[in-house]
Amino acid sequence: MKKAKMSVAAKKEERWAWLFVAPTMLGLIILNFYPIVSTIYQSFCKTGDFGKGNIFIGLKNYQAVLVDPEVWQSFWNTIKYAIIEVPFGIAIALVLAVLLNKKMIGRSLYRTIFFVPMVCAPAAVAMVWRWMYNTQFGLLNNVFHTKIAWISDPKIAWISVGVIGVWSIIGYNMVLFIGGLQDIPGDFYEAARIDGASELRQFWSITIPLLSPTTFFIVQTRIIGALTVFDLMFMVMDKTNVALKNVQSAVYLFYQYAFTNGNKGYGATIVVVLLIFIMILTFILQRVEKKWVYHN
Amino acid sequence: MIESAQKKAAIRRTCKHIFLIIMACIMIVPFAWMILTALKTKQESISVNPFYILPSNGWHWENFATVWKSYNFLILYKNTLLMIFFRVLCAVLTATMAGYAFGRLKFRGKNILFAMVLIQMMVPGQIFIIPQYVMVSKLKMLNTTFGLVFPGLVTAFGTYLLKIGYEGLPKELEEAAAIDGCNVFQRFSQILMPLTKSSMVSLGIFTAVFAFKDLMWPMIVCTNSTTTTLSAGLAKMQGQYGSEYPTQMAAATLAILPMVVIYVIFQKQFVEGIATSGGKL
Numbered sequence: 001m002k003k004a005k006m007s008v009a010a011k012k013e014e015r016w017a018w019l020f021v022a023p024t025m026l027g028l029i030i031l032n033f034y035p036i037v038s039t040i041y042q043s044f045c046k047t048g049d050f051g052k053g054n055i056f057i058g059l060k061n062y063q064a065v066l067v068d069p070e071v072w073q074s075f076w077n078t079i080k081y082a083i084i085e086v087p088f089g090i091a092i093a094l095v096l097a098v099l100l101n102k103k104m105i106g107r108s109l110y111r112t113i114f115f116v117p118m119v120c121a122p123a124a125v126a127m128v129w130r131w132m133y134n135t136q137f138g139l140l141n142n143v144f145h146t147k148i149a150w151i152s153d154p155k156i157a158w159i160s161v162g163v164i165g166v167w168s169i170i171g172y173n174m175v176l177f178i179g180g181l182q183d184i185p186g187d188f189y190e191a192a193r194i195d196g197a198s199e200l201r202q203f204w205s206i207t208i209p210l211l212s213p214t215t216f217f218i219v220q221t222r223i224i225g226a227l228t229v230f231d232l233m234f235m236v237m238d239k240t241n242v243a244l245k246n247v248q249s250a251v252y253l254f255y256q257y258a259f260t261n262g263n264k265g266y267g268a269t270i271v272v273v274l275l276i277f278i279m280i281l282t283f284i285l286q287r288v289e290k291k292w293v294y295h296n
Numbered sequence: 297m298i299e300s301a302q303k304k305a306a307i308r309r310t311c312k313h314i315f316l317i318i319m320a321c322i323m324i325v326p327f328a329w330m331i332l333t334a335l336k337t338k339q340e341s342i343s344v345n346p347f348y349i350l351p352s353n354g355w356h357w358e359n360f361a362t363v364w365k366s367y368n369f370l371i372l373y374k375n376t377l378l379m380i381f382f383r384v385l386c387a388v389l390t391a392t393m394a395g396y397a398f399g400r401l402k403f404r405g406k407n408i409l410f411a412m413v414l415i416q417m418m419v420p421g422q423i424f425i426i427p428q429y430v431m432v433s434k435l436k437m438l439n440t441t442f443g444l445v446f447p448g449l450v451t452a453f454g455t456y457l458l459k460i461g462y463e464g465l466p467k468e469l470e471e472a473a474a475i476d477g478c479n480v481f482q483r484f485s486q487i488l489m490p491l492t493k494s495s496m497v498s499l500g501i502f503t504a505v506f507a508f509k510d511l512m513w514p515m516i517v518c519t520n521s522t523t524t525t526l527s528a529g530l531a532k533m534q535g536q537y538g539s540e541y542p543t544q545m546a547a548a549t550l551a552i553l554p555m556v557v558i559y560v561i562f563q564k565q566f567v568e569g570i571a572t573s574g575g576k577l
Contacts, residue, residue: 010402016480017403024394025409027450032416035427042426096319099312106316112563113320116327118570119559121509123527124548127534128330131541139329142347167322175571228420231511235531251422251512258426259516271422278420 042268054265061269071270073245074253075277077158081249082226084162085169090218092166093173098207100174101181111178115171122168126235129164133236151236157243164232169225173218180214181207209294216293220285227278230255250274334359334546341541356542363546367533368522373554375518376525378441380504383448387503388496390450395458395492396484400470410459416452422512429516443517444525448507454499457573461495462488494568501562501569508555526551 006014043061045054065071096114100107117125132139133150141147150160184207192202208215230251237244248256250270258267333341335355340348363369397403398410428447437443465488473483514528521532530551537543559566 013401013480014403017397017401017406020393020397020401020484021409023390024450024452024455025412027390028412028416028452030431031428031447031449032419032424032452033412035424036419038427038430039423092319096316099316104309104312106313110316110320111567112560113323115567116323116556116559119505119508119555119566120552121511121527121530121555123511123530124552125326127530127544127548128326131333131545132326132329134541137342137344137541139325142344167326171323172570175567179571224420228422230422231509234511235534254422255512259429264426268426271426275420275423282418 039268040272042265043272044265045268046265047263057265061265062273064266065269065273070245071250071253071273074248074250074270075274077247078227078229078249078251080158081162081165081229082223084159085165085226085229086219086222088162088166089169089173089222090215093170093218094177094211094215096170096174097177097181098203101178111171111175114174117168117170118172120168122231123235125168126164126232129160129167130236133160151247152241152243154243154246157237157241157247161232161236161247164236165226165229168232169222173222176218177211177214180211183214184210212293213295216285216289220282223281223285224278227274227281330545330548333541334549336542338540338542342539359542359546360550363543363550367529367547369547369550371522372524372526372529372551375441375444375523376508376527379444379514379525380507382441382445383507384500384503386445386449387451387454388500391454391458391499392489392492392496394455395460395495396462396488398455398459399462400465400484400488401480413452413455417456421447425512425516432517437517439518439520439523444514446517447513448503451499451503453573454503457499458492458495461492465491497565498569498573501566502573505555505566505570 042054044056044058046057046061047053048055096110100110130151135141135147135149135152138150140150148156151157188206188210189202192206197205228251229249233247233249233252234255237247241247251274254267254270254274256267257263257270332350335357336348336351337353337356340351340353394413398406398413424447432438432443432446435442437446469487469491470483473487478486508525509527510525511527511531514525515531518524518528521529524532530547533547534544537547
């Protein structure tokens with residue numbers, strides 16, 4: 001019935017629409033959908049000798065991954081990195097955004113400076129920080145007259161790498177926060193000022209709750225971003241670095257297995273486990289969002 | 297009473313600026329140190345006693361020229377530029393078309409197809425990499441620009457961004473054009489597409505910056521130092537010039553300089569492009 005009712009114009013429109021979405025959908029199927037299925041299949045396989053062929057081995061990779069202390073350690077390292085990057089990157093950015101939201105001298109210059117790391121290749125940024133962290137000749141140890149092994153002492157290397165992550169992301173988070181702050185109507189603050197609320201009080205009672213959708217969005221994207229960190233670890237940590245085991249992230253380990261050691265099956269298993277972990281976390285965050293985020 | 301309140305405000309303002317200046321210094325120091333090291337001799341860079349902040353032995357600008365030549369930066373720039381150009385072109389072209397269809401047209405299967413787009417956006421990209429690599433290698437396209445561009449031929453995120461852009465345009469525009477006898481394609485190309493320019497620019501900048509920053513994919517598909525990008529080239533260089541810090545820092549400077557200069561010139565578009573794109577994700 002419905003089909004018969006479709007006018008010639010509507011049919012034409014539909015044909016155009018399919019034509020327009022065709023490249024994207026075809027691309028997504030080849031570049032994304034097939035790869036998801038293929039990666040999951042790969043995780044049930046082992047790579048044959050000389051890197052040729054896939055031999056189906058069932059759940060063996062998963063059994064191995066779940067008892068592999070290196071994998072557990074790498075997931076723990078990834079979480080530790082996230083525990084530094086996400087809260088500090090967000091808290092500092094929020095303070096900067098609140099300070100820079102009002103008109104003041106040098107506002108745009110500050111913003112420009114804080115945002116620069118966002119357009120820099122992490123590979124270059126990591127190289128520079130690695131040089132600053134250098135135990136013998138580095139800037140930090142020479143300026144502070146210390147002899148700290150910033151990136152080769154397993155106890156502190158993860159913090160040092162986390163600091164680079166925070167430094168890199170502050171500007172981006174800040175700009176997102178400024179966007180959110182501009183959506184808060186000015187009369188809220190006006191009313192609070194008339195009631196005699198201090199600036200700090202205004203921050204806690206108006207800014208924080210009304211900014212919560214933005215904050216939540218940043219938290220969610222940054223958690224996923226931090227859990228898939230790779231570039232910093234790869235560039236900062238030498239293969240011979242004794243602290244590597246305590247810093248390498250899950251994606252770093254995935255890269256090593258899939259592309260350096262030629263064990264794609266094991267690499268695929270690690271990345272599938274990471275995907276499941278992220279999906280569970282996203283699900284939990286969505287639940288939390290309903291409870292904590294302020295909706296009009 | 298009023299005077300003390302003014303004093304308080306002045307103190308608060310000063311504290312604010314001090315905090316901001318300290319933060320700004322923390323952001324700048326790594327860059328300053330990178331450039332200062334790049335201008336030193338190797339001996340100076342690894343001398344501790346005395347410890348030189350500024351180059352003491354003349355400013356060795358020739359370090360840049362040496363790295364430029366010895367590492368063939370011209371080719372790295374060319375590869376990176378080509379990759380960015382084609383990724384931006386493909387992303388904007390396909391996302392504009394699909395965004396228009398999803399945002400303005402009625403067709404069967406629209407909801408299911410759009411759900412497919414959304415799912416892509418939520419999955420971390422690392423899960424695609426092994427099969428994408430296998431495809432590129434089967435196509436014998438390793439170490440080519442096509443290989444570098446391959447994962448960016450289409451974009452789920454861009455499609456979503458442009459869909460929102462098209463949805464935001466007033467309905468009357470199209471109705472008037474339809475009465476005038478414009479067909480779907482004319483309505484798209486002549487009336488609506490020009491109005492989504494800002495979304496297209498945002499997507500273009502977003503795509504360019506993230507393509508420029510990407511490290512893992514170019515390292516995997518372009519293992520050759522003449523076919524790879526700036527990011528992956530740096531990774532190779534770090535291995536080669538292990539303790540030649542001035543060389544490393546000169547290379548790092550050359551790698552990030554073009555993007556930083558472009559950013560400073562087109563600051564507004566950059567911040568808007570990255571933040572509005574990121575904010576809508």
